[in-house]
Amino acid sequence: xxxxxxxxxxxxxxxxxxxxxxxxxxxxxxxxxxxxxxxxxxxxxxxxxxxxxxxxxxxxxxxxxxxxxxxxxxxxxxxxxxxxxxxxxxxxxxxxxxxxxxxxxxxxxxxxxxxxxxxxxxxxxxxxxxxxxxxxxxxxxxxxxxxxxxxxxxxxxxxxxxxxxxxxxxxxxxxxxxxxxxxxxxxxxxxxxx
Numbered sequence: 001x002x003x004x005x006x007x008x009x010x011x012x013x014x015x016x017x018x019x020x021x022x023x024x025x026x027x028x029x030x031x032x033x034x035x036x037x038x039x040x041x042x043x044x045x046x047x048x049x050x051x052x053x054x055x056x057x058x059x060x061x062x063x064x065x066x067x068x069x070x071x072x073x074x075x076x077x078x079x080x081x082x083x084x085x086x087x088x089x090x091x092x093x094x095x096x097x098x099x100x101x102x103x104x105x106x107x108x109x110x111x112x113x114x115x116x117x118x119x120x121x122x123x124x125x126x127x128x129x130x131x132x133x134x135x136x137x138x139x140x141x142x143x144x145x146x147x148x149x150x151x152x153x154x155x156x157x158x159x160x161x162x163x164x165x166x167x168x169x170x171x172x173x174x175x176x177x178x179x180x181x182x183x184x185x186x187x188x189x190x191x192x193x194x
Contacts, residue, residue, distance in 0.1 A: 003169040007135060010127045013162045014053045025160055025183035026056035032186050033122075034063065038154045038179070042119035046072040046085055049095070049103040054124055055158040061091050072113050075104045076141060083145040085118060087111040115148040121155050123177060127165045128157050132176035132189035135168040146175040154178050161185075 001009070017025075033039050045064055050056045064071050071091070074083040076099045086105045088094045098104030105111070123142055127135040134157060136142055146155060157177040161184050170176075180187040 003135065006165065006168065007126050007138070010135075010163055010165070011052075014126075014160065017053055017160065017162070022053050022056060022160075026050075027059070028183040029055050029158055029160075029181050030057075030060050030063075032181050033060065033156065033158070036156075036179070036186070038120060038156070042069065042154070044070040044072060044113065044118050044120075046074070046118050046121045048122060048124040049073055050124075051100070051102045055160065057122065057158070058092075060122070061088075065091060070113070072118060073103075073105065074141075074145070075110055076102075081139060081141060081144070083141050084110070085113045085115060085145075087113050115145070116150045118149060118153055121146065121149065121153060123155050123157050125157055125159065125163070127163050127168045128159050128177065128180050129165055129168045129170075130180070130187060130189075131170075132157075132178065132180065133168050133170035133174060134177060135165075140173075143173055143175050147173075156181060 047057050047061055061071055071088055072085045073088055075086045076083055078099055094105050094109040095103040096106045125134040125136050155177045156179045159182055161182045164182060178189055
């Protein structure tokens with residue numbers, strides 16, 4: 001199977017999940033995350049805003065804000081193909097549909113945050129493997145962004161079990177995750193030997 005065929009197959013499977021399955025499995029995943037030491041200790045967390053049957057992050061956004069964490073969400077700048085991390089102070093009031101229909105900060109609510117200040121990033125993706133490799137949507141936005149973060153930043157992939165595959169065609173520039181959390185498992189990715 002090619003990279004594009006894998007992307008298409010996994011997206012079809014994910015879109016076939018019922019709303020009840022997505023809700024229930026997202027709840028299991030978020031509960032695991034909120035018990036993680038890395039989450040509890042993080043002061044500034046960046047989250048994707050879910051789209052098209054991704055693991056739902058709304059509860060995590062709300063709970064993180066209630067817990068006094070600085071919550072950052074991505075704004076996309078299509079011209080330069082970059083993500084701009086932006087602090088939100090009113091959820092969901094700061095947001096509106098942006099590129100591809102994904103919620104993003106409204107222009108007057110854009111509050112850029114230094115990438116080096118982010119402790120934890122919840123990363124979306126199409127598919128993941130057990131070595132922490134990620135198959136994204138094809139734009140390279142997250143790989144370019146994650147490369148700018150501090151070496152102490154932790155990357156957590158949130159995914160349903162159907163998104164975990166044996167091989168996801170990693171490229172040299174792809175950034176590996178530190179953890180993979182599904183409704184059934186919390187997997188710590190062992191560091192790779194150089």
